[in-house]
Amino acid sequence: MxxxxxxxxxxxxxxxxxxxxxxxxxxxxxxxxxxxxxxxxxxxxxxxxxxxxxxxxxxxxxxxxxxxxxxxxxxxxxxxxxxxxxxxxxxxxxxxxxxxxxxxxxxxxxxxxxxxxxxxxxxxxxxxxxxxxxxxxxxxxxxxxxxxxxxxxxxxxxxxxxxxxxxxxxxxxxxxxxxxxxxxxxxxxxxRIHESFVMISVGITFLLATIVTLAFSTILIARVSNDTSLNLLSDVKVLNFAIEKIKDESLAKSAVVSLDKDLATAINKNDMVALEKVSENLLEKYNLDFLTIAGLDGGVLMRAHALSSRGDTILGERVFEEALLGNSIVTIDDSKVEGFSIRAGSPVLLKDKVIAVVVVGSQLDNAFADKLQKLTGLETFVYKGDISVASSALGSDGRTRLVGEKIYNDEVKNSVLNNGEIITSSGKIFGSLFHSSYAPLLNSDDKIVGMLSVAKPQQEIVDIANATNRLTLTTVMLIILVLSLPIYYLSKKYINSD
Structure with a gap:
């Protein structure tokens, strides 16, 4: 406990x-x-x-x-x-x-x-x-x-x-x-003998009821906490598996998109109108969060998800560098436009030559956290390194997302970010206590770049304990009072007779 x-x-x-x-x-x-x-x-x-x-x-x-x-x-x-x-x-x-x-x-x-x-x-x-x-x-x-x-x-x-x-x-x-x-x-x-007896009886009743309630509550909380920890570990493992599935799907979709003939033709002819139309169709067809097309120099030719954002570069990104070498790759990385995201890249080939690179994937943003929250019913947090960048949890105003806070828990840092372990720990998130499980997020080099976390507010467990305390205290008090009534009347009769 x-x-x-x-x-x-x-x-x-x-x-x-x-x-x-x-x-x-x-x-x-x-x-x-x-x-x-x-x-x-x-x-x-x-x-x-x-x-x-x-x-x-x-x-x-x-x-x-x-x-x-x-x-x-x-x-x-x-x-x-x-x-x-x-x-x-x-x-x-x-x-x-x-x-x-x-x-x-x-x-x-x-x-x-x-x-x-x-x-x-x-x-x-x-x-x-x-x-x-x-x-x-x-x-x-x-x-x-x-x-x-x-x-x-x-x-x-x-x-x-x-x-x-x-x-x-x-x-x-x-x-x-x-x-x-x-x-x-x-x-x-x-x-005052009579009043003393009454108050002693009431006091003992309260004390016994409190002791029984605390004992039962302690056992209950320990059990609930243990079950919660096991459930959180199970849920975070399921979500970690879901992340791996999304990575595999993103890799497959990047390969399929790169093989589109209309895309290769538009790139080869430098036809921006056709490229915009083709890229938008592919974005919708494969239900992609983003689709970026870059030239051999890393310059962005088209962002189907953000048409006005072009002219920058993705030179230096791992997916671009690998795709430029003719390889398909998927990783978790940070981008200036898409942010922290699952990113898969594949080369666009024309006559066996690389003419461009496509990068597709899923953003690890608040919308992503909301989807995972619906799967588990638990608050979900995504961390880039030790800083939360996405969350399904809202602040006290009901609007502000609980993001941007750094993890200070040394146990989490050492076990998850340094050793790659999946653990359960308790700690504060924006001032509120949570019971949380953490799993590492790995890039293509198996380097830990962040964490995925599911959390349950500890207040929910306390509310269960308090509800149990109320029921147990009331029940035990009633039982003890009923059992002590005969003793009370006998003693009252004895005192009056004296």
Whole structure:
């Protein structure tokens, strides 16, 4: 299991621990409201319940923007309810805890509001501590301050990487704050036998459900990741085979085109009108991406796919040099006009003499990547050397192609570009994590000139894990709660009888 999935599971576990603490606070507030029937207890009850709900939502890393903003609103409302209750209470006593969880907000304004509210409540608690000299305020003052740290980190480090040390430090600080606040709550719970038993039962239920969920999720993610790697390897091998097939077809088509008598006649007579017509017909007839005709000096006589682009030269291209010697050849190379492409060249003969060269082939462009993506259902990338030149993947705007980025993964460079191996690796592409397989692209000299890659966003695997976590957690909790109900009623009867 990769580090990305491990951190995702840690985030889930810490979130559930936070939810347990907040649920304990909500229960104590509910008990206080039953006895006193005052507004501040009701406000705290609502605030803690909202915060607990948000902590559960956040632990599942919801990918929907709607759920993210809805969760942010729930969290802010919870803060407002708690802050309002703080001011309404004339004589503040510690019968409930003011706990505000940290979560990743997707709006900078919500993040700023959260920081202000957290530190504001910590300040009010500190002021009350100075007024009453009540040391029970100290743990949750510290807890509030620590809970504000992850928000401050989010403001300083925008788009924080989940695998970075700073992010792991952030969620670790969040966990410490949960434990401190949980300790404070337990000081009051242990004095109330009935409430203690209820909250211990609920807490154990959550913890057991979390442990089972994490164990199942870890096994599932490991299996899914392994299956994904095998599938990616299989798919990239299939696509690599497809590349070889296209190379063979291009070589055959170049030979057939070079044998066209009308083409040879037009070249021999230097009839540009006839040459244009013949070349366009051949381009359409053999479904070619491009068809270039060059003279013996390398000067381009005609480009059937780009009629206005002529007069330049392909002198120095490997396919031209070999075809000029009377050989047919196919390779993968770069061209000023066609770009990175599969290129096949053959000589045009007249009376056994080379009078010109034809170059045909397929461009390894975005359209090519789209075709391969339709075959596998996976995002496809084409690399010239270690730089992506074609991609089926789109950016966040839904229009921009993810091309032009250099591969910095040393494992990929060494294994694929240096040793010619086919491998699977995880890494970032334009800031998004992908699970990818890479295969080398070879020219006619078996020299590695680039790579072909198929990739699956790691978020898709995480979404599967989160969906499983939600289902498993809910199921296990229901089972444990049902099994613990008889024990609860028996203990309640025993306590009442005493």
């Amino acid at each position: 990769s580090s990305y999935f491990l951190v995702n599971n840690l985030h889930f576990a810490f979130g559930i621990i936070g939810a347990i603490v907040f649920l304990m606070m909500a229960w104590l507030s509910f008990d206080s409201y039953r006895l006193q029937k005052n507004n501040f207890s009701l406000l705290r009850l609502l605030g803690f319940a909202f915060v607990s709900l948000w902590q559960i939502l956040d632990s599942f890393n919801a990918s929907s923007d709607v759920l993210k903003y809805l969760g942010g609103i729930i969290f802010i409302l919870g803060l407002i309810f708690i802050a309002t209750s703080f001011f309404e209470n004339k004589k503040l006593v510690a019968n409930a805890i003011i706990v505000i969880p940290a979560f990743s907000l997707w709006s900078s304004s919500l993040n700023d509001i959260s920081i202000l509210l957290l530190l504001g409540i910590a300040y009010l608690a500190f002021r009350q501590y100075r007024k009453e000299y009540n040391h029970t305020w100290i743990p949750f003052i510290i807890g509030f301050v620590l809970l504000s740290v992850p928000y401050i980190i989010n403001v300083i480090f925008l788009n924080l990487d989940q695998l970075s040390f700073v992010y792991i430090l952030s969620i670790s600080i969040e966990l410490v704050s949960f434990l401190i606040l949980g300790y404070w709550v337990w000081q009051y719970m242990r004095l």
